[in-house]
Amino acid sequence: MTVQTFKTLGQVLTHWSQIQPEHKAYTMLDNNGVEESHITYGELHSQAKKIAQTLLGSGLQSRNVILLYPPGIDFIIAFFGCLYAGVIPAPIHAPKRNRSNQKIASLVHSIDAAAILVPEAQKETYDQILSKEENWPEELPYIVTDRLFNLSPLATPELPDLDGSTLAFLQFTSGSTSLPKGVMISHSNCLSNLEMALSVTSATPESTFVSWLPHYHDLGLVAHLLHSFYGGSHCVILAPTTFVSRPLEWLRAITNYGGQYTGAPNFAYQLCVDKIRPEEQKNLDLSCLRMAINAAEPINAQTLLDFSEKFAENGFKPQMFLPAYGMAEGTVFISSGTLEQEPVYLEIDLDILGKDNIAVETNNDTHKKRLVGCGHGKLGEQLFIIDPQRNCEVPRYHVGEVWVTGPNIMAGYYQNPEATAKTLVSQKGDRLYLRTGDLGFMDEDGELYITGRLKDLIIVNGVNYYPQDIEICVGQAHKDIRSGCVIAFSVPGKTAEELVIVAELNKAGMTKMGQSGYLEEMVEAISSKIGEEFELSVTQLVFLRIGRIPKTSSGKLQRQQCKQMFLQESLDVLGRWTQSDGTQESQEAIHTQHLEKTFDEIMSMGFTHLQVFTNLMQMFTKDYEVKMVEFDLEKPLLVYGIDSVKLTEIHRQLQRKLECSLPIEVFCENKNVKGMLNEIVGAMSNNSH
Known part of the structure; x- marks a missing residue:
């Protein structure tokens, strides 16, 4: 199956409903990991079609609607109902009691939502919570979708004939640096991205996915719920709250259902390492896994190593990890490693990275950082590292902004031309490039490494x-x-x-x-x-x-x-x-004790120590606002705001005052003052011989 076969996501569902109507599409587990409900491809097609006909009868074709659902199959049916009807769904998180839900109100306004789709059990509660928001639209209708499941199929209206350029859904950016924006994903964007993902996983109807990720997040929606459906596979779902409260349930679901494909941000794997006790591991079997995506946030190399070591006895192998990089503006998938290959690690010099923006391999344990490679782009996608100031490509191992071009790149931000123009830029003719806002570099093999966010640097x-x-x-x-x-x-x-x-x-x-x-x-x-x-x-x-x-x-x-x-x-x-x-200690008695203790200790060290300390304290108190009464010999100078740059000047002045040469190495802000004094006096002694 290729993207050329189908023009829309709805056509893919129709295909699977005809080929394997009795095959399980999704299974929902309860908080205890017990099967709560499931739906086949045939049932999903039938129920989604009923919702589509109701939406069309309400005049909602080509309009935007908010999907407000707890995790589960009701959301999936409503989502596909929108796709069949040519209605544009925007999944968002559920409102919270006793908290501000102003963000939801802002999202509703930002996309001109024409309706909210909800399950019956939550409709009244959500309405009570959201209607309290100051700018909540009074006339916004709710459509309760699960009331429609038992209706007889309607003869009319007919489902619209859509094509790949039609907008499929809106997914909101994470909002980690600004208010979330509505990312416009066409059917063609999504099908291209799913084909890219399938080129990595080779998922089939015999495959099983396991996911606890939120359905309103790109990694949960596209990389799991839609990726599974695209391959005709079965996806087992847990609620995010189930995972967070009991991480063990995620790994139990993989064990019980023979899950081959799963994924999560780095924190989830770390939570498993930290929270799952050895006695809870005994009945886990992770040998069935082919892929465990680590994406959506910076990947910590130590987490991969610790997880692999902890769960090795349960059949987990390092090559099951699939480090990946993606974002909503790229539908989700931008780059990844290859299945059945261990993650790629690179240890670089942190000092050179910071000063020169170049990643240089190092064996120096003092100031190194271990990075995890995020693989390569797939199929028709291309990745570039661009100097954001000079707007040109940089050499390998040089840090710049990650730019991406390919058929999976969004159509733009909904009703936000200014943000769209800043993010989608034209280069080399008519081709559009996505400026990701992320910093990274490539090695000589084209492996992508992400170092951080441009705005957060x-x-x-x-x-x-x-x-x-x-x-x-x-x-x-x-x-x-x-x-x-x-x-x-x-x-x-x-x-x-x-x-x-x-x-x-x-x-x-x-x-x-x-x-x-x-x-x-x-x-x-x-x-x-x-x-x-x-x-x-x-x-x-x-x-x-x-x-x-x-x-x-x-x-x-x-x-x-x-x-x-x-x-x-x-x-x-x-x-x-x-x-x-200072130290926050303001009592006069404590200050006096500090002062007496400091001078007693200095006097006991000898005259040279006192001479050096007196000169240092003159500079500390005069030039760097250090309070003598709060000074403690046992603390590092960084506590008092004296860093390496300031120490360089102190080194120069002290040499002049003492009229001797001192090695810069003894002026280290990490040491406590006593240790630095000893090294300075030792260096002075060596100079006199």
């Missing part, structure tokens, strides 16, 4: 830092920081950009935040870890309660929104530290 003292690297580092700094709930960004300072960290604390951390010395403990742990890994100082640390970090509906961190909330002081802050606050 942090630049301090002329060096580029990728926020996800800093966020992972912070997450490892202290056991009370919630994994995957850290955001790093920069704000303008007096002389340069300054680093801000916003982090959620777990229950233990929330309880301890009021205790004396706890905030100082967290500051030191995070400052030391970031200093060690990146030679950066943190200007501000903000701690939040569980669930307060801004994320999209699909779980992606919203760095730009978080930054705006920080600047507007609208974050729900549990605890805060700024560099100018």
Whole structure:
């Protein structure tokens, strides 16, 4: 089967309903992993057709409708009903009680929705929640789709004759850097993307997919629900909440149904590593898997290695992982590795990457980063790495913006010509290129590596830092920081950009935040870890309660929104530290103790130590606003905002004051002051011999 065979997604469903009407298309599991319902291809065709005829009778052809469904088969029937009728569905997440649903109201307005499709069980609840929103449209009708399943087939109206250029559906961008936009996907876009995916997987009617991913997210909708249907396969579905509360159920479903194809963002595999206990693993059998996609967020190499090691006893092999890269604007699939080949890893020098934007392989354990390759484009698609300033292609291993061209690229953003013009650009004739906004590079074999988002890039003292690297580092700094709930960004300072960290604390951390010395403990742990890994100082640390970090509906961190909330002081802050606050200890007695302890220790070291320390403190207090009464010899200089750039100037001045040459290597902001003093005095002693 090829994309040339069919013009629309509806024709594909009609085909499978005729070829294998009794074959299971989708199976829904309940919260305990027990089969709740299923539907065959014949039933799906019949019920979707009834919905299509009702939609046509309501005059909705070519109009946009919102699909508001919990996970399950009702959504799938409604979605295909829209496709048959030429109605454009826009799946979104369900509204939440006691929370603002302004975002849903904004999405409804942004696409001029003509109706909302809902299941009967949720209609009244959703209506009560959404009608409270200030700008909710009063006349927007609800269509309850499951009431239509038992109707007799209608003779009229006839289903419209659609072609590949017809808009199939709208899928909203993740909104990780801005308000979600309606991505217009034509039937041709989607069929091309599904053909690309099938060229990788070779899925057949004998194949089984297992997915817990949200149906309103491109990875869940296209890469699983539609990919499965395109191959005539069977897809087993769990609710996202089932997975998050009990990750074991995902792997149990794979075991019980012999799942060959599955996938998720990186955090899901890490959750399995962290939460599934050894005794729970005993009855798992993952040997049936052919593909486990890791996509939709930055791929952590260590997660792949840890998952492979943990579940090796259950038949999981590293070559089952399929690292991939995609986005809604590319329908979903842009690049991937190859089945039955292990992920491609590349260890690069982090310092050179930051300073020169070039990926250089390294064996240096101190400042290296292990990247995971995201494969190549497929079929008629082409990938390029472009310098966003000079608008030209860069050499291999040089970092630039990822551009993509191919038949799977969106038609544009709905009623947003300005955003469309910025994202779809014309080069080399009439061909359109998608500017992804992602930074990456290719190796000599054309393997794609993603390094970060262009908008999120942090630049301090002329060096580029990728926020996800800093966020992972912070997450490892202290056991009370919630994994995957850290955001790093920069704000303008007096002389340069300054680093801000916003982090959620777990229950233990929330309880301890009021205790004396706890905030100082967290500051030191995070400052030391970031200093060690990146030679950066943190200007501000903000701690939040569980669930307060801004994320999209699909779980992606919203760095730009978080930054705006920080600047507007609208974050729900549990605890805060700024560099100018010092250690946050303001009691006079504590300050006096610090001062006495510091001078007692320096005096005991000898005259040379005192001479060096006195000169250093003159510079620290005069030029860098360090408060002597709060100074602690045991803390690294980064706690006081003294980074590698400032130390370079301190090194120059100290050599002049002491009238001797000192190696720059002894001036390391990661060390505590005592250690640095010892090395400086040792270097002075060597010079005198």
